[in-house]
Amino acid sequence: xxxxxxxxxxxxxxxxxxxxxxxxxxxxxxxxxxxxxxxxxxxxxxxxxxxxxxxxxxxxxxxxxxxxxxxxxxxxxxxxxxxxxxxxxxxxxxxxxxxxxxxxxxxxxxxxxxxxxxxxxxxxxxxxxxxxxxxxxxxxxxxxxxxxxxxxxxxxxxxxxxxxxxxxxxxxxxxxxxxxxxxxxxxxxxxxxxxxxxxxxxxxxxxxxxxxxxxxxxxxxxxxxxxxxxxxxxxxxxxxxxxxxxxxxxxxxxxxxxxxxxxxxxxxxxxxxxxxxxxxxxxxxxxxxxxxxxxxxxxxxxxxxxxxxxxxxxxxxxxxxxxxxxxxxxxxxxxxx
Numbered sequence: 604x605x606x607x608x609x610x611x612x613x614x615x616x617x618x619x620x621x622x623x624x625x626x627x628x629x630x631x632x633x634x635x636x637x638x639x640x641x642x643x644x645x646x647x648x649x650x651x652x653x654x655x656x657x658x659x660x661x662x663x664x665x666x667x668x669x670x671x672x673x674x675x676x677x678x679x680x681x682x683x684x685x686x687x688x689x690x691x692x693x694x695x696x697x698x699x700x701x702x703x704x705x706x707x708x709x710x711x712x713x714x715x716x717x718x719x720x721x722x723x724x725x726x727x728x729x730x731x732x733x734x735x736x737x738x739x740x741x742x743x744x745x746x747x748x749x750x751x752x753x754x755x756x757x758x759x760x761x762x763x764x765x766x767x768x769x770x771x772x773x774x775x776x777x778x779x780x781x782x783x784x785x786x787x788x789x790x791x792x793x794x795x796x797x798x799x800x801x802x803x804x805x806x807x808x809x810x811x812x813x814x815x816x817x818x819x820x821x822x823x824x825x826x827x828x829x830x831x832x833x834x835x836x837x838x839x840x841x842x843x844x845x846x847x848x849x850x851x852x853x854x855x856x857x858x859x860x861x862x863x864x865x866x867x868x869x870x871x872x873x874x875x876x877x878x879x880x881x882x883x884x885x886x887x888x889x890x891x892x893x894x895x896x897x898x899x900x901x902x903x904x905x906x907x908x909x910x911x912x913x914x915x916x917x918x919x920x921x922x923x924x925x926x927x928x929x930x931x932x933x934x935x936x937x938x939x940x
Contacts, residue, residue: 628645628646629641629643629644629645629646630644630645630646630647630648631643631644631646631647631648631650632644632647632648632650632651632652633645633646633647633651633866634647634651634866634876634934634935635934636653636878636931636934637651637652637653637876638652638653638654639651639652647866647875647876649867649873649874649875649876649877651876651877651878653878653879655881656878656879656880656881656931657880657881657882657883657884658861658880658881658882658883658926658928659882659883659926660859660882660883660886660903660924660925660926661924661925661926662922662923662924663699663700663701663702663902663922663923663924663925664700664701664702664703664922664923665702665920665921665922666685666697666702666904666905666907666920666921666922666923667695667702667703667704669695669704669707670685670687670695670697670704670904670921671687671906671907671921672687672688672689672690672691672906672907672921673685673686673687673688673891673892673904673905673906673921674686674687674688674718674719674720674734674782674830674891674892674904674906675718675719675720675721675731675831675891675892675904676831676891676892676893676894676902676903676904677721677722677723677728677833677892677894678894678895678896679723679728679750682696682697682699682705682706683696683697683699683894683896683902684696684697684721685697685892685904686718686721686730687715687718688715688717688718688719688734688891688906689715689716689717689718689734690715691715692709692710692711692713692714692715693707693708693709693710694707694708694709694710695707695708696708697923699902699923699925702922702923708753710748710753710758710760711756711758712758712760713730713746713748713758713760714732715730715732716732716734716742717732717733717734717735717736717740718730718731718732718734718746719731719732719733719734719781719782719783719830719891720781720782720783720784720831720832720892722784722785722786722832722834723750723786724786724810726749726750726751727747727748727749727750728747728748728750728753729745729746729747729748729763729784729786729791729810730745730746730747730748731745731781731782731784732744732745732746733745733765733781733793734780734781734782735779735780735781736780736798738777738778738779738780738798741766741770742764743764743765743766743781744762744763744764744765745762745763745765745784745791746760746761746762746763747760747761747762747763747810747812748760748761761812762812763791763808763809763810763811763812763813763815764813764814764815765808765814765815765816765817766816766817767779767806767816767817767819768806768816768817768818768819769819777798777799778795778797778798778799778800778802778804779795780795780796780797780798781793781794781795781796782796782828782829782830782831782891783796783803783829783830783831783832783843783844784832785832785833785834785841786810786834787836787870789809789810790807790808790809790810790870791807791808791809791810792805792806792807792820792870792872793805793806793807793808793817794829794832794843795829796828796829796830796845797828798828798848800824801824801825801826801827801828801847801848802822802823802824802825803822803823803825803829803843804819804820804821804822805819805820805821805822805872805873806818806819806820807820807870820871821871821872821873823873823877825843825845825862825879826847826879827845827846827847827848827860828845828846828847828848829843829844829845829862830844830845830846830889830890830891830892831843831844831845831890831891831892831893831903832844832893833893833894833895833901835895835898838865838898838935838936838939839865839866839867839875839939840863840864840865840898840932840935840936841863841864841865841872842861842862842863842864842893842895842901842928843861843862843864843893844859844860844861844862844890844891844892844893844903845859845860845862845890846858846859846860846888846889846890847860856887857887857888857889857908857919858881858882858886858887859881859882859886859888859890859903859905860879860880860881860882861879861880861893861901861926861928862877862878862879862880863876863877863878863879863880863928863931863932864876864877865932865935866935876935878931880928880931887917887919888905888908888919888922888924889905889906889907889908889919890903890904890905890924891904891905891906892904898932898936899927899928899929899932899933899936900925900926900927900928900929901925901926901927901928902923902924902925902926903923903924903925903926904921904922904923904924905919905920905921905922905923905924906921907919907920907921
């Protein structure tokens with residue numbers, strides 16, 4: 604009888620502890636910068652909502668004509684590097700103060716059909732040769748190149764081929780375009796550029812050489828075209844870049860924006876805070892690449908854009924820009940450092 608009573612007490616104590624833990628966890632918006640911040644929330648449920656925010660992007664200089672097709676930007680070996688989206692097979696290191704070219708590194712044997720992004724891990728650079736504006740391309744690939752082989756000029760290149768699990772036809776002008784991706788410890792994550800819906804869908808695939816199927820993970824309405832991504836894994840922080848697009852109204856197109864994704868869980872990148880920052884009204888630029896060395900100052904490259912519509916010529920130069928995101932990200936970074 605005494606044993607039975609002791610067991611009941613133990614179980615009752617465990618029940619009380621469980622209830623107390625449940626009471627201690629309050630789900631809600633944990634970001635003080637959000638309109639619906641809940642000071643009592645202890646678990647971020649991804650519900651934060653933000654007021655419309657406009658940022659200023661400083662123009663550091665015009666890009667050299669050699670890199671007018673700049674479609675990516677990444678930080679490596681103490682500097683910022685860019686790469687043209689087609690034909691060229693050279694990496695260009697650019698001066699982060701005035702956009703001039705200070706180094707060129709050509710990769711022998713590299714074929715570049717439409718490389719729209721380069722990302723990296725500790726051992727490799729990953730060249731995203733998967734540009735698909737017309738929607739009819741099925742030879743999508745990511746070229747994995749050993750950093751050591753680039754430095755010693757031996758150029759060891761592996762190929763990661765893939766197709767989207769739900770892309771069953773060769774239809775034109777679909778949403779199966781992509782210009783942004785990141786790599787984690789074991790996977791590649793693609794952020795699609797969806798011309799019709801102005802959304803982005805995240806697909807995942809292994810980051811090992813071979814032929815793979817990219818599996819659909821999640822979709823989010825970014826209200827624009829995503830063209831670049833930079834990832835800081837230790838801070839659970841991704842910053843996407845892109846621009847608005849309206850196929851029926853060129854005058855409203857090419858307005859750049861950034862999307863901050865942070866405090867997410869388990870590589871569900873849209874499960875945490877999601878904040879859009881728009882460039883100042885009237886700014887037009889074909890933003891293509893984004894990179895940072897410290898998680899606060901972000902550098903962006905704009906590809907040269909030229910077209911003529913309705914008797915009007917639109918010409919936006921290739922540029923290097925800088926955005927200071929200290930006031931938006933420092934509160935979050937201070938909380939996890």
